[in-house]
Amino acid sequence: xxxxxxxxxxxxxxxxxxxxxxxxxxxxxxxxxxxxxxxxxxxxxxxxxxxxxxxxxxxxxxxxxxxxxxxxxxxxxxxxxxxxxxxxxxxxxxxxxxxxxxxxxxxxxxxxxxxxxxxxxxxxxxxxxxxxxxxxxxxxxxxxxxxxxxxxxxxxxxxxxxxxxxxxxxxxxxxxxxxxxxxxxxxxxxxxxxxxxxxxxxxxxxxxxxxxxxxxxxxxxxxxxxxxxxxxxxxxxxxxxxxxxxxxxxxxxxxxxxxxxxxxxxxxxxxxxxxxxxxxxxxxxxxxxxxxxxxxxxxxxxxxxxxx
DNA sequence: CGCATTTGACCCGCGC
DNA sequence: GCGCGGGTCAAATGCG
Numbered sequence: 001x002x003x004x005x006x007x008x009x010x011x012x013x014x015x016x017x018x019x020x021x022x023x024x025x026x027x028x029x030x031x032x033x034x035x036x037x038x039x040x041x042x043x044x045x046x047x048x049x050x051x052x053x054x055x056x057x058x059x060x061x062x063x064x065x066x067x068x069x070x071x072x073x074x075x076x077x078x079x080x081x082x083x084x085x086x087x088x089x090x091x092x093x094x095x096x097x098x099x100x101x102x103x104x105x106x107x108x109x110x111x112x113x114x115x116x117x118x119x120x121x122x123x124x125x126x127x128x129x130x131x132x133x134x135x136x137x138x139x140x141x142x143x144x145x146x147x148x149x150x151x152x153x154x155x156x157x158x159x160x161x162x163x164x165x166x167x168x169x170x171x172x173x174x175x176x177x178x179x180x181x182x183x184x185x186x187x188x189x190x191x192x193x194x195x196x197x198x199x200x201x202x203x204x205x206x207x208x209x210x211x212x213x214x215x216x217x218x219x220x221x222x223x224x225x226x227x228x229x230x231x232x233x234x235x236x237x238x239x240x241x242x243x244x245x246x247x248x249x250x251x252x253x254x255x256x257x258x259x260x261x262x263x264x265x266x267x268x269x270x271x272x273x274x275x276x277x278x279x280x281x282x283x284x285x286x287x288x289x290x291x292x293x294x295x296x297x298x299x300x301x302x303x304x305x306x307x308x
Numbered sequence: 309c310g311c312a313t314t315t316g317a318c319c320c321g322c323g324c
Numbered sequence: 325g326c327g328c329g330g331g332t333c334a335a336a337t338g339c340g
Binding site: 309310311312313314315316317318319320321322323324 | 325326327328329330331332333334335336337338339340
């Protein structure tokens with residue numbers, strides 16, 4: 001249980017307070033200094049991103065100290081939650097991609113699926129039910145392997161936070177060592193396979209962890225607040241997608257935030273942001289990023305959006 | 309009646 | 325091989 005300092009500046013703060021920030025998977029965030037916001041009844045504590053197509057970036061190099069970006073900081077998860085390839089992969093140089101690692105993983109996975117396919121074919125005549133289950137397993141296994149996940153930690157008294165999309169609950173499970181159950185939701189939109197898990201942190205019952213998996217193939221059905229210049233969600237554009245979800249959290253909670261000290265951070269782990277999902281995409285300039293995402297303009301004061 | 313939720317059963321991966 | 329925990333399914337149930 002180590003702690004490293006991270007300062008998150010939120011507009012409207014009422015002084016500093018050190019909050020222990022734990023994720024629900026049994027690890028501690030590698031940062032813990034958060035300023036309280038007086039603007040909402042809840043505040044964002046952290047964002048986790050652990051994808052399956054990791055690209056390693058040198059964040060301090062990519063992000064200037066004056067950028068206004070949503071908090072998106074990796075933390076170490078146990079092997080079960082995080083694809084081990086992500087955390088174990090050691091980039092030779094900053095910004096090096098590990099696409100080969102991901103593709104290797106898929107190749108292995110394909111072999112596995114072929115085996116399952118064969119098993120299914122062999123048993124189909126005798127036990128169609130078994131085949132069904134095998135096929136289901138294959139399907140879910142594929143998704144589990146491929147879909148990236150982003151987790152949001154928020155303080156809220158409500159478990160299921162409104163994020164602009166419609167969800168159908170398909171399961172609930174008790175979580176080991178936690179009095180709080182984990183709920184499983186699927187996007188109700190047809191052909192959209194996005195899922196999310198919602199659970200309350202057992203270390204901090206006031207914290208709700210929402211984990212999104214996959215990308216919406218459709219825009220949010222919720223009409224944005226009037227007067228907003230919100231950019232539509234581009235199907236397949238995961239950065240925009242997640243940013244949209246993320247910003248919905250902020251909008252709902254009327255939370256203004258800003259991080260302008262990212263360059264001062266020291267990451268104990270190799271940063272494993274998939275480049276395309278990094279909120280501040282190095283491929284685009286900060287100005288372009290801010291211009292293209294109206295919501296950020298909505299939650300971040302205009303003077304903070306000016307790029308130097 | 310249609311849709312959402314609940315909940316027990318089932319499957320899978322993993323550790324021992 | 326077995327047990328455990330996580331994730332999913334699907335029938336039953338609830339609700340507007």
